[in-house]
Amino acid sequence: MISVVSPAPDDPSLGPFGWDHLVRDRWMAAVAGADVTRVDGGPLVAGRVVRTSRRFTHVATADGLVQALAPHELEPPPVAGDWVALWDGGVERGARVEAVASRTTELARRDPAGGSEGQVLAANVDLVLAVFGLDRPVRPGRVERSLVLAHDSGAVPVVVLTKVDAVDDADAQAAAVRALAGEVDVILVSSVTGAGTDELAGRLAPHRTAVLVGESGAGKSTLVNRLAGRAVQRTAEVRTADAKGRHTTVTRDLIVLDGGGVVIDTPGLRALGLLDSAGGVAATFDDIETLARQCRFRDCAHGDEPGCAVTAAVAARAVDPERVLRYHAVIAELAEADQAVAEAARRPRGRPSPPPTS
Ligand SMILES: Nc1nc2c(ncn2[C@@H]2O[C@H](COP(=O)(O)OP(=O)(O)OP(=O)(O)O)[C@@H](O)[C@H]2O)c(=O)[nH]1
Ligand SMILES: [Mg+2]
Ligand SMILES: [Zn+2]
Incomplete structure (x- = not known):
């Protein structure tokens, strides 16, 4: 059994960071599932990641800010906003992130x-x-x-x-x-x-x-x-x-x-590359997807198919044709991202990906 330092939900230091009952439950579950063979009895301390730099994960705890190392094998790698469990060996031995609580978003x-x-x-x-x-x-x-x-x-x-x-x-x-x-x-x-x-x-x-x-x-x-x-x-x-x-x-x-x-x-983002989308496209392009459900063919590509409700809406000036083009581009990008994931899954583990052919 390892000891834990998990403050009360109304802790005056951690409370303002968002620590509450629900977070505490998720944190306890993460600690229960953590590999604690390294931490020789603990204690494991609760905190929230406020920054990650090349070397350190900076964590706010009830006792103040701690600079911790995150082991490479730690899954998922902690990012700003994560709730983590720290093993803190003090100034001499340093601190280490031992577990990351499951994320709500x-x-x-x-x-x-x-x-x-x-x-x-x-x-x-x-x-x-x-x-x-x-x-x-x-x-x-x-x-x-x-x-x-x-x-x-x-x-x-x-x-x-x-x-x-x-x-x-x-x-x-x-x-x-x-x-x-x-x-x-x-x-x-x-x-x-x-x-x-x-x-x-x-x-x-x-x-x-x-x-x-x-x-x-x-x-x-x-x-x-x-x-x-x-x-x-x-x-x-x-x-x-x-x-x-x-x-x-x-x-x-x-x-x-x-x-x-x-x-x-966050730092300014140049690229906003899309991953697999869980409803984000449908929510963002709700107008177009609602129309698309009225197309005659279920697999309508909204090009020159007969009975296409999207093309009809564009012709009637109810939808901006530019927006339809951007929608197509987003769908195409997601298909490409999907393919990349599938290809990565097919590759044997540990082998680098082949160089691009074009
Ligand atoms: N007039 C005016 N200027 C603003 C306003 N908000 C930001 N600025 C100016 O815009 C410039 C850039 O602002 P930052 O806050 O540094 O921009 P940022 O988005 O944090 O940029 P990165 O950190 O590079 O991603 C600064 O000169 C700000 O003073 C505003 O509401 N009105
Ligand atoms: Mg900035
Ligand atoms: Zn259509």
Whole structure:
């Protein structure tokens, strides 16, 4: 039997990070299933991952921040937002992550470094804030992809349009984004004037975790600072020529807000590669998929098939043809991702994948 340090659900240190009855139950289950032969009796300490760096997993515990090593074989590799069990050997022997509690949600994208595996950006989040700066054109495809990933995470997606103070067509831009977002809320904010930030803060308090994702320069860290009421994150001006960001944030950082709630700030994302989609596409393109069910043929590709409801809706100007094209592109990308997973599964273990033929 190993000893554990699992604070009460209302622990004043861990409570603000989101520790409660449900988390504690999942944590206890993870500890019960952990291989504890290495920890010589424990104790195992509960904490939440606030950052991962090349070497260390930084974990908030009831006794403060601990820098721990995560063994390579640990599954899943801990990410910001995870609840973990630490073995803490003190200053001399260091600390080690011994178990990761099962996740309620997981925001992931296709690993930009290649491979068929996903890259998990954040775990145990309740809200995914897809952040777009209005100081540059909001690309519809980018909004849709963000929504697919956000829906698939299991968390609630929210679109956040920042820098309303800096443009004079905010309402028109918001209307265009709302047309893409369906049921998903679109919130306009200014981190300069504070407009809209109370509405956002209201969704975070109490005990909710949100992850902010978006391009570099979109204003994620500035918004985090505004929500936190102090400068916790570094920010930097965008390039004047094209309003592109400078990739200022380089790690995923979990921050507790004084007003209640937790946010995870992330580095600007260039690519939003899709993985296998569990309903995210259907939720994002609900308008098109609803039409598609009325096509004459069940396997209609919405090209020039007779009785195609999607083509008919485009002809009647009820649906934007560009949106249909983007939908097709998303479906094609998912099929390709599926194939990559299937091929990876067929390859014998331990053998590197063959070089690409084209
Ligand atoms: N006018 C105005 N400027 C803003 C607002 N929010 C952010 N900015 C500016 O936009 C620039 C980029 O903001 P950051 O918060 O660093 O952007 P980021 O999304 O965190 O960027 P990365 O960390 O590189 O991913 C900074 O110069 C901010 O001052 C806003 O609401 N209004
Ligand atoms: Mg940033
Ligand atoms: Zn059709």
